[in-house]
Amino acid sequence: MNWAAAYYDGVTARSRAVTIQVTDSGLLLALDDGTTRWWDASGLRIASRRPVVRLEHGVEAVVLRDASILAALPPTGARTAAYRATGFVLSLMAVLFLLYLKGLPALARAGAAAVPPSWEVALGEAIYKEMVAPESVCTDETGNAEIARLAAHLAAALPESPYEYRVAVIREPSFNAFALPGGALIVHSGLLEKTGSPEQLAGVLAHEMQHVELRHATRAVLRDASFRLLLTAVVTGGAEIPAAAKAVGSLGVLRYRRQDEEEADTAGLRLMEAARLDASAMIEIYRVMEQESFQPPKGFDPLLTHPNLPERIDRLTNLIRPDPVRERYETTAPWSRTARMCRE
Numbered sequence: 001m002n003w004a005a006a007y008y009d010g011v012t013a014r015s016r017a018v019t020i021q022v023t024d025s026g027l028l029l030a031l032d033d034g035t036t037r038w039w040d041a042s043g044l045r046i047a048s049r050r051p052v053v054r055l056e057h058g059v060e061a062v063v064l065r066d067a068s069i070l071a072a073l074p075p076t077g078a079r080t081a082a083y084r085a086t087g088f089v090l091s092l093m094a095v096l097f098l099l100y101l102k103g104l105p106a107l108a109r110a111g112a113a114a115v116p117p118s119w120e121v122a123l124g125e126a127i128y129k130e131m132v133a134p135e136s137v138c139t140d141e142t143g144n145a146e147i148a149r150l151a152a153h154l155a156a157a158l159p160e161s162p163y164e165y166r167v168a169v170i171r172e173p174s175f176n177a178f179a180l181p182g183g184a185l186i187v188h189s190g191l192l193e194k195t196g197s198p199e200q201l202a203g204v205l206a207h208e209m210q211h212v213e214l215r216h217a218t219r220a221v222l223r224d225a226s227f228r229l230l231l232t233a234v235v236t237g238g239a240e241i242p243a244a245a246k247a248v249g250s251l252g253v254l255r256y257r258r259q260d261e262e263e264a265d266t267a268g269l270r271l272m273e274a275a276r277l278d279a280s281a282m283i284e285i286y287r288v289m290e291q292e293s294f295q296p297p298k299g300f301d302p303l304l305t306h307p308n309l310p311e312r313i314d315r316l317t318n319l320i321r322p323d324p325v326r327e328r329y330e331t332t333a334p335w336s337r338t339a340r341m342c343r344e
């Protein structure tokens with residue numbers, strides 16, 4: 001018998017349609033792109049039984065409403081043990097949450113480091129769905145391909161990353177960009193249009209990627225009560241996710257600390273250099289930002305919450321290496337076209 005479900009690869013936030021075939025020794029997953037995945041019964045975990053069934057295998061997961069699949073799953077002793085282990089991790093997380101509530105910042109840091117990337121991805125996906133209206137995402141193929149290539153160029157210079165970065169450009173006139181836990185980067189068209197080169201956008205992306213790498217976004221989530229509820233809902237796979245996500249969407253503004261911004265600036269600059277891009281472009285785009293009138297940002301607001309841009313620009317100017325190896329970044333289309341992709 002077959003079951004239809006949503007498949008998550010544990011790396012990207014995207015869900016894909018999958019058909020599950022249950023056999024005696026495991027599950028055969030047929031994905032919507034024609035590829036298949038084999039889940040051996042020994043590695044299978046039941047992470048949730050209701051209100052939705054969530055089955056996991058390594059970092060991958062499938063989610064479906066039809067609980068009849070549970071009775072059909074192949075019997076395996078390992079499954080019970082793995083389930084217990086998941087339960088243990090969940091109680092450990094619950095204890096950590098209690099500790100955060102008591103305001104122990106050192107433990108909060110350890111807690112963010114203890115959150116598995118797959119949970120960060122699920123959390124980022126829940127926030128993305130709530131904050132980004134699908135119709136606001138710019139669909140210009142050439143522009144999106146160009147920006148995806150630029151993000152991949154930067155990501156390739158990261159030492160080792162558990163995240164897969166995706167950029168969504170949304171039709172929003174304000175000058176802003178932000179990162180969600182797990183690797184979703186959102187760029188407002190108002191910022192993109194002000195960039196004069198791919199390197200200037202790369203400067204923004206590098207800063208945002210480092211917020212993800214350094215887990216600033218996840219840490220900020222753990223500091224904020226409404227986001228914390230959402231994380232708990234995501235982790236337990238409960239029906240509370242939509243409600244918790246709504247609470248976050250209407251109230252939530254993640255505040256990074258000044259120290260987070262400085263770290264993301266420094267690490268972002270180094271990432272630009274590692275990618276052999278002209279790191280001074282990062283300073284150029286901050287200068288453009290300085291000219292922008294301040295608009296209270298919505299949602300995540302890494303760039304604009306920080307009023308002391310002149311100070312940040314000074315810091316970066318001092319940090320930049322004097323004789324870096326730079327290579328001209330070649331684009332396939334003129335940058336002015338990509339910058340205006342939301343008008344296409």
Ligand SMILES: [Zn+2]
Binds near residue numbers: 207256302
């Ligand atoms: Zn920032």
